[in-house]
Amino acid sequence: MAKSDVERDFPALIDKDYDHALGDLHNWWEPPSGHGQYWPPGFAEDTTVQTVEEIIKVHGFTVELSEEIAPETESIAIFAIGNEWTHFAKFSAGTWASKLGEGHDVSRVSLNDLRIDMYGKVFKILSRPKQ
Amino acid sequence: MPLFYKDDQSVKEEVWFPPKCRTESFDREANGWNLRHTELFVDDWTSEASMVSWNGSQAGTSPQCDGLVELKYHAREDVAACEIVALRLGAEELRAEFEALSKKWYRDTRHLSVVSRKVVHPAYLRIIGMGEAAIPLLLEALRDKPSHWFVALRATTNTDPSPVDSNPSEARDAWLKWGRSLGYID
Numbered sequence: 205m206a207k208s209d210v211e212r213d214f215p216a217l218i219d220k221d222y223d224h225a226l227g228d229l230h231n232w233w234e235p236p237s238g239h240g241q242y243w244p245p246g247f248a249e250d251t252t253v254q255t256v257e258e259i260i261k262v263h264g265f266t267v268e269l270s271e272e273i274a275p276e277t278e279s280i281a282i283f284a285i286g287n288e289w290t291h292f293a294k295f296s297a298g299t300w301a302s303k304l305g306e307g308h309d310v311s312r313v314s315l316n317d318l319r320i321d322m323y324g325k326v327f328k329i330l331s332r333p334k335q
Numbered sequence: 336m337p338l339f340y341k342d343d344q345s346v347k348e349e350v351w352f353p354p355k356c357r358t359e360s361f362d363r364e365a366n367g368w369n370l371r372h373t374e375l376f377v378d379d380w381t382s383e384a385s386m387v388s389w390n391g392s393q394a395g396t397s398p399q400c401d402g403l404v405e406l407k408y409h410a411r412e413d414v415a416a417c418e419i420v421a422l423r424l425g426a427e428e429l430r431a432e433f434e435a436l437s438k439k440w441y442r443d444t445r446h447l448s449v450v451s452r453k454v455v456h457p458a459y460l461r462i463i464g465m466g467e468a469a470i471p472l473l474l475e476a477l478r479d480k481p482s483h484w485f486v487a488l489r490a491t492t493n494t495d496p497s498p499v500d501s502n503p504s505e506a507r508d509a510w511l512k513w514g515r516s517l518g519y520i521d
Contacts, residue, residue: 230502232483234450238499240485240506241450251449291448305446306482322447 253327256282256289265330271315279331281315285324293318295331419518425468433472436462441482454486463490474514481507 231242235249244262248255265280275295283291293302293315301311302318310317315326426433440458447453454460462469463486470491477484481503488510489495496513497506514520 230504232450232503238501239489239495239497240501240503242502251451289449290452303448305444305448320446 251289252287253282253284253289254287257328257330260330264332267331267333269329269331271326271329275329275331277332277334279329281329282327283318283323283325284327289327291318291323416518422467423471423519426471429465429468430472433462433465433469433476437476441480450483450486453483459487463487465491467491470514471519474511474520477507478511478520485510 232240233243234241235243235251237243237245237249243249244259247259260280260282265278267277269275269279279295281293281295281300282289283293291302293300293313295301299312300315300318301309302313303309319325436458440453440456440462443458444453444456462473465472469487473484473488473491476482477488483503485495485497485503485506494513497509501509511520
């Protein structure tokens with residue numbers, strides 16, 4: 205996907221540098237698990253925000269943050285429409301980054317940059333506890 | 336394409352299934368007619384009774400003999416090969432529509448993070464609705480511009496050659512290997 209395509213759909217990203225990869229580059233996390241998709245065992249095979257939150261917490265992101273507070277540790281923002289998870293953004297090294305579907309990975313963005321109809325709203329931000 | 340006749344000992348397998356059957360220029364209507372008849376009579380022709388008359392000097396050949404088994408095998412294999420050619424020709428008729436639909440689907444859903452939302456897009460559903468004829472086009476799309484075509488492939492082929500624990504890249508490789516082995520793509 206061309207950079208111009210990203211900018212057409214996410215006007216807020218124009219002129220920002222967004223080349224950083226994020227997260228698990230080999231698996232597509234989505235239930236049901238198998239045949240090209242991965243879903244961690246032991247969790248309900250659905251994409252409700254409750255299930256997604258459980259999974260993220262198991263990976264150590266246990267502290268809930270308000271959107272108004274800048275994260276100080278690695279964090280994940282869960283986007284949702286209604287009760288259904290739609291998207292993630294990850295905060296690390298002082299900046300938010302995200303993988304836009306099958307397309308570009310973007311970095312140095314704000315959560316506001318990612319507010320588009322297909323992602324809905326930020327449901328929750330979960331951070332790793334401070335050491 | 337000439338038909339072959341049960342009692343015509345001069346007719347060889349090459350005549351029954353001429354090379355042009357495997358090209359894109361064969362007469363689809365005539366070929367389809369012959370295919371239907373070939374399928375109907377493959378078992379009859381290779382039964383013991385018909386082998387006696389068809390095979391002439393080799394009368395008495397057992398239906399279990401290697402030659403007979405091989406003949407049956409190749410006859411069915413050639414019928415299957417011709418069916419794939421016919422399917423690929425059918426796919427060509429859908430190519431323009433497929434490309435327009437796939438572009439629209441990709442454009443509308445490329446930023447979605449959830450496959451289950453991508454695959455309910457009307458363009459994707461229309462592609463599934465094309466049925467078997469879409470298989471070569473789906474495999475080409477998966478080969479040339481990898482995306483989430485797995486759901487459509489499973490729906491149109493009624494199979495899944497990818498390992499259960501495969502990631503998207505491995506699943507893609509498995510589908511392409513499957514498609515090439517059956518002649519759906521080059």
